[in-house]
Amino acid sequence: MPGFSHFIIAAPHSGAGKTTVTLGLLRALNNRGLNIQPFKCGPDFIDPLHHSAAANTPGINLDLYMMSPAHIRELYQRNTRKADVAITEGVMGLFDGAQKREGSSADLAALLQLPVILILNAKAMAYSAAALLYGLKNFDPALRIAGVIFNFVDTATHYQLLKEACDDVGIPALGHLPANKHLHIPSRHLGLDTANAEDAIQAAARHIEEHLDLDAILAATRTSRPAPAGNSASSEPKAQPTAPANPGKKTILVARDAAFLFLYPENLRRLETYGRIIFFSPLKDTHLPPADILYLPGGYPELYLDQLSNNQSLWHDIRTFAANGGRILAECGGMMVLGHSIIDESGKTWPTAGLVDIATTIKDKKLTLGYRTLTLNNQILKGHEFHYSQFTNNPTGTKNIAIHNARGQEIPAPVFYRQNLFASYMHFYWGESPGPLEAWLEG
Template identity: 75%
Template sequence: METSISQFLIAAPHSGAGKTTLTLGLLRALQGRGLRTQPFKCGPDFIDPIHHSTAARRQSINLDAYMMSPDHIKDLYQRYTADADVAITEGVMGLFDGAQKREGSSADLAVLLQLPVILVLNAKAMAYSAAALLHGLKTFDPALTIAGVIFNFVDTATHYRLLQEACEDVGVTALGHLPNEKALRIPSRHLGLDTADAGEAIAAAARHIEKHLDLDAILAATRAPRIAFSRAPRPATAPQRSKTILVARDAAFHFLYPENLRRLEAYGRIQFFSPLSEPHLPPADLLYLPGGYPELYLEQLAGNKTLLADIRSFASKGRILAECGGMMVLGHSITDETGKPWPMAGILNIATTIQEKKLALGYRTLTLDGQSLKGHEFHYSQFVQTPAAANGINLAPAGVKGIVQPPAAANGIVRNARGQEVAAPVFHGPNLFASYMHFYWGESAGPLEAWLAR
């Protein structure tokens, strides 16, 4: 029997138009109606999916055309929408903004998955000029379907009528408008969103949207028969349940891709623990320290001396996988914004600081031992001193090597989305794999495959 689903991608001409607030409000409002509402996020971001999952009470999934193949994206989308009534994908940056020109953009994802697009337009200081902007977004790519536009920061009916006239003249459906609401504020991204404040902000966004938008009209405008994508066979991996994989997950460490965890389950049994509250490391074969915000909890982390000692001891007998904030904790110290260094595990001969913030941002591809692994960097902390060249790093446990570009490393290179080599140290060896990069191995673990399977 043919089934249908309301599905759409929320996009804007630029960042700051209100995509996230609209997405969260719709997710919570529709979930509140009893609809099974599945959220997705275009791109590698961790924070927005945390918002989404809280709002929809259902796990949000990243869809990223740089880190994932088209077949993998289709497989994820079909799998997670199989029992959903509504699917909402939040776009990234502007509609056509990608890693290179439009490559990997929200528009490319919408075309790939045949999703209609609902535009969000900040119309605070705009009237009929909206017609030219909407005309451009509508006609730039004929393969893209614009389902309609929601105007944000529109306080009067007269203003909205002018915007409706602009829509009529270019053939774009006006799906409503939202007035400015000063009390409606999503908590700071840097403080994370898995908080009581975030929950209240999401509830407020839902109330705001239910009051001003016709949700039935939005659902009707985006309802269509489900598309059955041809799904590539998923790699068969025999679970090794005798192994225990310890994953840090708390307020300081929570940048985790659900599909990465699913793939990890093929190598052993996952057990979560909190470096902030647990005084000892539970028994395990592999320790995974993901990214997050350790810099916000330095006193607690440094004060948990028994756990840091356990991690040092574990490094000589088990394996450690660490990304960004997790890598920082493996160094000698992390310096806070006041200039005070806090002692950490001391496994890596590095020290990092948040005192002088410097943004490192972008997609990365690691090529190691003839295999590739994709990921991204997003951090404001930095090394106190640039790690030495590959053969000059003295690390524990023995046998760990550091890959640093430039100069070119002996057996590994990191490149950005344009194929240019970048300075992104990767520390690797039989018992350790660590870097500032957040890797995605939900589809293929590349050079990590054999390392994880040991």
């Protein structure tokens, strides 16, 4: 269909089916030959990886805690320039943010003027949907609720009751999806099996194509294309990223494979301003190519400990690289493999690089998550933590680095920082501004 449609998929709470619907819509519309651009509200790496596979276009994170509004607008405009449809998957419930609603799907929708399509789990609900929808609609009347898709609705009679609730509230009903026991998105936190993910995406697309009117959804969310950042009536200044003093002078190695795959595209764009990026695989490559900077992002090293631990020639090269002054940036799983060892779920210890005086374990899992702000030399770098592993020792990080959560509370989170090493459990976002990484990357 001609024109540009965009919207955010949101819900009253987690578990309503946002991801399944998003993936199904991305693939179903892609099957029509449309150019689809996916986005994810929040810092999550895993959903954008699925989005990328479903839409055949890299998924982009939009996060109001880690990014300025100007940067988000610029990202959105740049990445939708050639799109026919842009679909953003929300996070948690519509108004759930880091503090109250701050940074929520609702706030992102307001910033980008995104129509909202609600996903409502109506399995055990009938006319009570009216009260819930009324609250979501009127809590912030400035939001445009384009419609609601009812999930887990098996009969036409049930859907008719729900449509009556919609009519009374004044929200369009955009269709319903029955339960499908064969439709299962792979676990978000157990690694990404590409084949299983593709099977799930195809199943979700068939489910969407069979039960929803895609033309009606596109018509309900059609709008003018976003204006270029900086051309809006807003008085907010356009984000002005700092350019490196010596662009393009360095060779930067980036680990990228099934064990190290948590990479923000904008971070890589930023790294490219400092030099040439070369990707390599710690799972397959036995030696480290020559370089100035080594970036070990997070991922799932705990799923590949046999391969990683046995790749001692690579760990030897990394120790030599560091001894010769090579700079290493490591986040979460990347930091873990730089330690002496990782203990797996069975309690077995696997030796790793031995470059940092730490050891970690995923036995007796304990979830640590949340936004983080790192302050170093009066500069700020933002990111987040999400991991089940823990230190088995009590490492002492660099003393002049302060870490705070989204509520401004200082938290114990060791950061290992020296002239040629920057490692922690944090996943950083520096796509807008490198902050305290600037001098470190240029050194």
